[in-house]
Amino acid sequence: MARTSTRDRMKNEINAGSMADIAFLLLIFFLVTTTIVEDKGVLVKLPPWSEEPPDITKLKTRNVYSVLVNADDQLLVRGEEMKVSELRDNAKIFIKNPQKLENMAENPKKAIISMKNDRGTKYETYLEVYNELKAAYNELRDEEANAKHGKDYDYCTKDQRTAIRMAIPLVISEAEPTSFGEEN
Amino acid sequence: MSKFRKKGGKASPEISTASLPDIIFMLLFFFMVVTVLRDSSLKVDVKTPNATELTKLEKKSLVNYIYIGRPTEQYRKTYGTKPRIQLGDKFSKIEDIPLFLEKHKSKVSENMRGGIKTSLRIDKSVTMGIVTDVKLALRRAGQLLVNYSAKPRVD
Numbered sequence: 001m002a003r004t005s006t007r008d009r010m011k012n013e014i015n016a017g018s019m020a021d022i023a024f025l026l027l028i029f030f031l032v033t034t035t036i037v038e039d040k041g042v043l044v045k046l047p048p049w050s051e052e053p054p055d056i057t058k059l060k061t062r063n064v065y066s067v068l069v070n071a072d073d074q075l076l077v078r079g080e081e082m083k084v085s086e087l088r089d090n091a092k093i094f095i096k097n098p099q100k101l102e103n104m105a106e107n108p109k110k111a112i113i114s115m116k117n118d119r120g121t122k123y124e125t126y127l128e129v130y131n132e133l134k135a136a137y138n139e140l141r142d143e144e145a146n147a148k149h150g151k152d153y154d155y156c157t158k159d160q161r162t163a164i165r166m167a168i169p170l171v172i173s174e175a176e177p178t179s180f181g182e183e184n
Numbered sequence: 185m186s187k188f189r190k191k192g193g194k195a196s197p198e199i200s201t202a203s204l205p206d207i208i209f210m211l212l213f214f215f216m217v218v219t220v221l222r223d224s225s226l227k228v229d230v231k232t233p234n235a236t237e238l239t240k241l242e243k244k245s246l247v248n249y250i251y252i253g254r255p256t257e258q259y260r261k262t263y264g265t266k267p268r269i270q271l272g273d274k275f276s277k278i279e280d281i282p283l284f285l286e287k288h289k290s291k292v293s294e295n296m297r298g299g300i301k302t303s304l305r306i307d308k309s310v311t312m313g314i315v316t317d318v319k320l321a322l323r324r325a326g327q328l329l330v331n332y333s334a335k336p337r338v339d
Contacts, residue, residue, distance in 0.1 A: 020201065023208035030215045039247070039303060040238040041333040049323040119313035123306050124233040126315070127332055131235040138237055177316050 042131055047173075063105050065094050065113045069129055071120030071181025084128055091136035095168070108140065108168045115174050120181020130172070137170045144168060228253035228270050233308045234337035241331055246299050248288040250281070252314060253307035267310045269318065281321040305333040 067087070068076040075082045077090065095111045097104040105111035113133055117126055138153070144164050145153040153164060230253045241247055251270040255263040259275075269276050271284045289297055302322060306315060322330060 019205035020208050023205050023212055027208060027212045027215065030212065039241045039331075039333060040336065041232075041241065041303065041331040042235050042237055043239040043301075044330050044332060046319060046323050046328045046330055048328060049320075049326070117312050119311065119316060121312040122308070123310045123312060123315055124308040126312055127233050127235060127334060130332075131237050131334075134237040177312060179313070181311075 042127065042134065044130075059112060060106075060110075062103050063110045063112055065091060065105070065111065067113065067115045067129060067133070069115075069117040069121045069125060071118040073122050073125040075129065084125070084132060087129065087132045088136045088139070091133055092140055095136065095140060109166075111171065113172045115172055117174075117177050118181050119177050119179040121177070133172055134170070137168065140168050141165070225273060226251060226270065227256060227259055227273070227275060228268055228307070229256055230305050230307050231309075232305060232333045232335055235332075235334035236337050238334060238336055239331070241301065241303060243299070246292060246296060247301050247303050247331075248285065249303050249305060250284075250318060251305045252310055252318065253305075254309070267307070267314050269314070278317050278321050281318065282325045285322075285325050285327050299329070300327065301329045301331050302327050303331045303333050 066076075066078055070076070075084060075087065077087065082090065091113065094104050095108050097107075115129070115133070117129075141153045141164050144167065145151060145156050145160070148164070149156055149160055153161060156164070228251050230251055252267055253270075254260075254265050254267055255275075263275060269278065269281075271280055276284070285302070289300065292300060304315075304318070319330070322328070
């Protein structure tokens with residue numbers, strides 16, 4: 001008789017071979033419907049909105065680093081033309097003022113960067129300029145951290161970082177853009 | 185003699201495939217963790233610019249996205265080539281931004297609302313006019329934490 005005994009039937013297993021196929025199907029589904037997270041960017045805190053016009057506080061000209069970007073993506077920094085590649089170092093010198101020059105910031109706390117662009121300025125240029133200014137501050141903070149604590153800003157403790165942030169505050173003020181070169 | 189014959193009979197052992205599903209599942213879980221579901225298809229071309237001072241956006245649930253760019257090929261006939269704003273999955277106007285932000289806010293638990301960030305995914309070639317308008321709308325709506333989405337620059 002070819003009848004299987006009860007013991008033989010107990011040994012029967014569910015065929016797991018097709019399980020791989022099911023898993024593959026799921027895998028391919030996820031591969032197709034998803035994108036790898038790559039969301040990075042330049043983080044900015046916008047000034048709060050207020051109806052009344054900002055009260056004009058008199059600033060000493062020596063403390064203001066004005067950056068103008070026109071519709072042709074050209075830069076005018078403190079009345080002089082400049083390339084974007086030179087901006088970072090120039091801004092650093094202005095903020096830190098190592099030689100204590102008369103026409104540069106009294107100290108990093110008082111330095112203010114004023115940025116103004118045109119409505120026709122390319123977004124790419126705008127972000128590049130903003131990035132350079134932010135980089136100048138980040139480099140200064142790194143230098144400060146290295147001088148004081150012997151390590152980069154990112155590796156300092158929270159208190160150390162707050163102290164450095166207070167000493168070199170990031171102030172980039174943006175003026176209402178001009179509208180000479182609006183795109184049609 | 186019988187000893188050798190026995191060996192010959194055992195010549196075709198199969199590789200056990202029982203662990204294959206486990207391996208595939210491992211891959212599956214890896215992809216599930218690493219990736220996010222694409223929730224809206226893009227109707228505008230967005231090629232983000234490059235930058236160096238980047239911050240990584242964490243906590244996906246606290247981020248809302250505003251896309252600005254020129255309409256893609258298939259929408260050019262109806263919408264032209266001027267830069268447009270896309271909120272969620274449709275073309276929108278500046279006036280729609282407050283409602284969009286409010287809708288997103290309602291999904292976030294109350295104590296987390298201070299940390300909501302807006303990721304601006306803006307095409308390189310767009311001019312600042314439209315970007316300024318969006319920024320103004322965000323400020324008016326009280327959404328001040330903004331992230332200009334960018335790719336790392338390779339120097």
